Amino acid sequence: MGNPRAKVLGLTFAMLAFASVLLIVNEEGVSANAWALLALSGVFAAGAVMAFFQHEEFATQSPRETSQPVQEQQTESQTLPDPAESGFDVPVL
Secondary structure, three states: OOOHHHHHHHHHHHHHHHHHHHHHHHHOOOOHHHHHHHHHHHHHHHHHHHHHOOOOOOOOOOHHHHOOOOOOOOOOOOOOOOOOOOOOOOOOO
């Protein structure tokens, strides 16, 4: 099964390109609206190409790797020092 995102973006590109061609034919010239539709269809075409060549990473992971518990360890460099011990004035309200 292919990437559904690529299919949707490709279909959107085709519809916008077809709409711009119809607009050009109906107006017998290229207007600003037709240029806008052509530019927008180019963006969707680029998105479809990028989505088509994108690898599906979620299918390559095994379920055994994700079921391991995550252990949180804090080292001494990750803990914040006490401001009073570092020489900073701590205001008291």
